[in-house]
Amino acid sequence: MPELPDVETFRRYVDATSLHQRIESVDIDAPRMLRGISGAKFRAGLEGKSFESTLRHGKYLFIMLSSELWLLLHFGLTGQLKYFKDKAKAPSHMRMLLRFKNGCHFACLSQRRLGQIRLLDEPRHFIGQQHLGPDALAPGIQLPRFKEMFRARRGSVKSALMDQHFLAGIGNIYSDEILFRARLHPRSKANGLDGRGLTALHRAVRHVLRVAIERQADPARMPQSWMLPHRDGDGECPRCGNEFATTTVAGRTAYFCPRCQIYTP
DNA sequence: CCTATAGCCTGACGGC
DNA sequence: TGCCGTCAGGCTATAG
Numbered sequence: 001m002p003e004l005p006d007v008e009t010f011r012r013y014v015d016a017t018s019l020h021q022r023i024e025s026v027d028i029d030a031p032r033m034l035r036g037i038s039g040a041k042f043r044a045g046l047e048g049k050s051f052e053s054t055l056r057h058g059k060y061l062f063i064m065l066s067s068e069l070w071l072l073l074h075f076g077l078t079g080q081l082k083y084f085k086d087k088a089k090a091p092s093h094m095r096m097l098l099r100f101k102n103g104c105h106f107a108c109l110s111q112r113r114l115g116q117i118r119l120l121d122e123p124r125h126f127i128g129q130q131h132l133g134p135d136a137l138a139p140g141i142q143l144p145r146f147k148e149m150f151r152a153r154r155g156s157v158k159s160a161l162m163d164q165h166f167l168a169g170i171g172n173i174y175s176d177e178i179l180f181r182a183r184l185h186p187r188s189k190a191n192g193l194d195g196r197g198l199t200a201l202h203r204a205v206r207h208v209l210r211v212a213i214e215r216q217a218d219p220a221r222m223p224q225s226w227m228l229p230h231r232d233g234d235g236e237c238p239r240c241g242n243e244f245a246t247t248t249v250a251g252r253t254a255y256f257c258p259r260c261q262i263y264t265p
Numbered sequence: 266c267c268t269a270t271a272g273c274c275t276g277a278c279g280g281c
Numbered sequence: 282t283g284c285c286g287t288c289a290g291g292c293t294a295t296a297g
Binding site: 267268269270271272273275276277278279280281 | 283284285286287288289291292293294295296297
């Protein structure tokens with residue numbers, strides 16, 4: 001689930017629910033998700049502190065604590081956040097559970113336990129260490145820079161979009177949606193796109209991510225003109241009625257419309 | 266630099 | 282019904 005629009009939605013959710021409340025207790029159910037720190041040290045780092053502000057880079061969510069340390073959350077394939085009052089209403093698959101002084105709870109869910117939880121001193125430092133590319137919605141990624149990046153990139157356009165070292169935040173679903181909008185075949189070569197293709201791609205990246213954020217990354221609320229509502233089930237292109245096809249790119253299943261999306265070697 | 270593969274985990278689904 | 286293989290919106294490590 002969690003690509004850039006989902007994580008941005010989580011970030012806003014934290015801002016709306018969980019800032020400035022003292023953390024009374026910390027429970028970890030999935031020690032494997034905790035990276036580079038013991039459970040005891042992690043608990044000690046959170047207890048008595050509060051969330052003060054949030055930041056997102058790609059698919060990573062950073063939460064600044066009152067101690068000036070940062071809580072890092074990464075959601076893997078199945079992560080979610082949930083803020084709730086009654087413990088009786090606790091959701092399933094809670095991997096980290098905080099209880100605030102006001103009696104409410106903040107839970108990090110992950111059915112498959114593939115996410116990551118860390119404590120950091122500086123987001124910039126972490127982003128550098130991981131060699132993450134610029135955030136896909138960063139204001140600095142204007143068309144000229146975007147074109148330069150793709151012209152210097154070998155391999156397929158879809159694997160470029162999904163490569164977190166190249167551009168951070170886009171995963172399998174939204175790369176398909178972006179390529180559908182830009183009418184580019186997922187296996188088209190990144191450095192084979194012409195000016196028109198790159199312009200369309202640049203606009204599609206920004207448009208798709210922004211609209212998805214506006215709709216809170218809820219698949220049920222995406223426009224009918226998009227691929228997402230038709231990916232399974234009927235599987236028909238909302239533009240031409242053709243059936244969607246699939247192919248494998250960078251180890252993932254890519255959906256595309258064989259009539260609308262043009263291949264460029 | 267790039268691609269392909271397996272592994273990490275769990276659950277849903279279809280076929281037999 | 283039960284078992285089995287496959288697949289899933291992530292990342293990492295490894296090999297070529």
